[in-house]
Amino acid sequence: MRVFLGGSCNPTTWRKDVAIPILEAEAVSYYNPQVDNWSPELVAIEAKAKAEAETLLFVIDSQTRAIASILEATEMIMSGRHVVLVIDHIADGTEIGGQKVTGSELKDLNRARTYLRDLAQRHLVGVYPTVDRAVTAIC
Secondary structure (H helix, E strand, O other): OOEEEEEOOOOOOHHHHHHHHHHHHOOOOEEOOOOOOOOOOHHHHHHHHHHHOOEEEEEEOOOOOOHHHHHHHHHHHHOOOOEEEEEOOOOOOOEEOOEEOOHHHHHHHHHHHHHHHHHHHHOOOEEEOOHHHHHHHHO
8 A cells, every 4th residue: 555644534525535536546555544434443454554555645734623643744754754744724713623713722733733844844744735736746
């Protein structure tokens, strides 16, 4: 398997709407960890897929807080894995999980995104403005 599709999950649709159609058109194998019915058994399956992937794509979008995804991407970069990133900042007043993100929470979430972008640049990791550009670069 060539690409692990990591990063922001529900309610995002970037995997099925953008990444998967491009990967399938290019006959590139992938693992999609976003499932309709998650169960604890999937933890081991996802870990194996992540370990075996040649490339780890992490999309940190503005529809989710993405704290775990930011940490996971950081871990993969620091362990020397081939990581490709898309990082979106969150606009003031964006609603995530039924709550508006403002003030110090907004500042902290965007600071984490800025730090990840800086870390990626220091480690020569590709950061792309859109999912389609990141996936095209992988193919």
